[in-house]
Amino acid sequence: MQQFNYVRQPSKFRRPLFHLKLSIVILKTTNTTFPLLSIIIFIFQRHAMSTLKDRFIKARAAKGFSQAKLSKLVGISQSAVAAIESGRNKKPTNIAAISEVLGVSPLWLETGKGEMYAAPQADAVSPETAPPSKPTESRLGNAMQNFPKSSKLDHVCYDIRGPVHKEALRLEEEGNKILKLNIGNPAPFGFEAPDEILVDVIRNLPAAQGYCDSKGLYSARKAIVHYYQTKNLRDITVNDVYIGNGVSELITMSMQALLNDGDEILIPAPDYPLWTAAATLAGGTVHHYLCDEENGWFPNLADMEAKITPKTKAVVVINPNNPTGAVYSKEILLEIVELARKHGLIIFADEIYDKILYDGAVHHHIAALAPDLLTITFNGLSKSYRVAGFRMGWMVLNGPKERAKGYIEGLDMLASMRLCANTPMQHAIQTALGGYQSINEFILPGGRLLEQRNKAYELVTQIPGITCVKPMGALYMFPKIDTGMYGIHDDMKFIYDLLVQEKVLFVQGSGFNWPKPDHFRIVTLPYVYQIEEAMMKLERFLKNYRQ
Template sequence: MIDKVREEGQYQGSTPLKVAGKMAFPPIRPARRTERIEYAVRDIVVTAEEAARRGKELLFLNIGDPIQYDFFTPRPIVEAACKAMLENLTGYSASAGVDEAIEAIRREARRAGIEPVDIFITTGASEAIDFALTALVNSGDNVLVPYPGYPLYTAILAKLEAEPNPYYLREEAGWQPDPEEIEAKVNERTRAIVLINPNNPTGAVFSREVLLAIAEIARRHRLVILSDEIYDKLVFDGDRHHSIAALAPDVPVVTFNGLSKCYLAPGFRIGWGIVSGPAEVVSDYIEAIHKLARARLSTSHPKQYAIPVALEGDQSHLPAVLEKLRRRRDLTYKMLNEIPGISCVKPRGAFYAFPRIEIPGVSDREFVRELILETGVVVVHGSGFGEVPGTAHFRVVFLPPEEVLERAYTRLAEFAERFFRRRGLTV
């Protein structure tokens, strides 16, 4: 009977009535919390698709996925995951992760000088970041986030109806944070300080002195530090990466890492969080994180068995990866700085550069959109990562082979000359 009533458009429960022979269903209004969510790295794909429809050859310098270029996941890591699947380890795991993987992460943390209080394994470092923020902030709270910085943090804060409280990395100082600015922005609703070190999108590696100063701010104001260290082994020129949790064992820190970048397995979606600090201070926070982990059951079970192999097995892929990236970094730095109207701070880690458009009044969104549509060179506008007001940047990923980078930067140089000339701008 109910089916017949529905067919006749007479059912007035959750199903609307027919209007002019059609079902009248008003547009679904999305939640207000989604209005501020932007993700520039993926959003730029729409413009790239338009360029492809115009017949442009696309050169992708926008996605930080090594596997899209000429890098390969180390075979032992793949074999460890396959072996687990063949052994039928394909059911749910413990919500925080399998013991073998957790213990391997614990040993790796101790090698970096971190003493873990808790470890939780997640679907990529992204989920660890989501858990850490969701378990910490309430609507109206704020979190100090670096500008420029990875846009996931601001997207999650928007979802939580909390506020990003931006502090600006200093371009003139190699994109190092300014501890004095960070402290000046702390207020009664500030809950945490986010660090991305090595930094996406600038390639900066933060100095020990700066990290110690930030730890002191967290200590003084009783803030949690959320330290994203997913690129910790991708550091150039003899620089050293320092984990802030190792420098400040008395401060509550959540350190994020995973298999995506240094171990070239982004599609595995395996990451983790390491909670350190005084146990009595972080215990309730840890339980809140674990509530969230239990609610989603578990991350991918078999792929967790790749973690011990990655962290404690053959590391011979790393020198080769670093040498490739160093050459591509050097080419990027040289060619970008040869373009009139463009300047670039030398990246010290990761695989990103964040060049500046030196002409005042130029919109980076407009520059990037026209660049993609005219040349097919796909980069991301700097305002999608946050930047000092009045400045304009764009992010490039220097993962592609050198011949691809050379072609891309040559097209970029030719475009920049046309772009500035069309606007009557003097370079």
């Protein structure tokens, strides 16, 4: 099979050429030509489809509305309408309301699929002529109750996509360009999946239309087993592997299967906040052990042990770390293992960034250091293979599984309840884990990820009052800001004010369960020129900022 070079061609020419090569590959390598030809036709048709702005302008013209009238009817600003029609806003969040006013199908308006006009409903009544609505009554004659958020969510938070992010979306709808350094999503910054992965997914689509085993495709799980065998995890089988719709789903499952109300779990501070949210939602009590900024953000082992109680079930280790970028030494991992051994804890190892390492840093799999302990390792394709939208993650159980039969039974039950992970995308796993690892092109000297890490670190540490531990892995850094110099007592307000004034989006440190308002996270995925722009705006903002 021909190898496709996805690095050297400009992106605007690369994908059409890739699709042409893909059609040749498929025709040469499969006998199931009809459905695959349909896929190829669909790919080319997709490039020929009208854009959102074209459909939007067509629908508004068909109604005879001016931009001003449409904005008034929908309840948005005229500049928000103009932003859609100019193509600046390609993903408006109020498609449903706009479609209703324009009288077109929301599916057609947003994607171009289906008919422009939805089938009319019988006896339809316009809003102007509809009689006043009455309270809906139940069978007992009482007005229908309101439905508040479940109290189980009262202490659950995920500020990476929280209130400040919602304000950024609102500003975008008004036509503002937001420089987003808040989410570790590679695709918007030009990081594309290796072509070989896309080829294999598409070639397997005809045979991937049904459910698969609730744990995942055998071939994908076998590839995961082989990968970890090379990392000295020798006792795992395909039955120890669970494939999920991203690591996020598996984190939630792993917490729900383990924790009873009041059970305790140790999670780092700062953390990836989904861990705290999932454990809390499962009824657990989270104790955050501190990571020491003065020691390269390594876990504070004394603080960790001080927070272990008879109710503690497990400890979470995020390595390489999000949000700090720390890569833990073998010595610190062995000390964590010893604490887990001493207190009989499960180790949850979040290792999604294990291939994104800088300056010669080495990643050690903690499961390989603790074969006598129950460890659950999490990883996936989103970061190293740049396919976050595929939502492909896995968790691997290692160690004395006979002591966790009930827990495994719970995991099996939860895996079965969601039937299975996305079947077509599982075909990417075997291809991704085998052969050439293209991530190395980005982390070695001259690679984008390394150069962007270097530039972000250089510029942010030049800003008065900001210091930062240089990240050795992952896609983030976690700078410290002098709150006394800038009078900052509310880090969310600081991030919000920066967004409103400079149109740059970061995430506040408290969003990662850091206990003080003196840190924030920067994503280092943007191009160097975007990082330079963001740091310039941050420095300009801080010159006159006081809370």
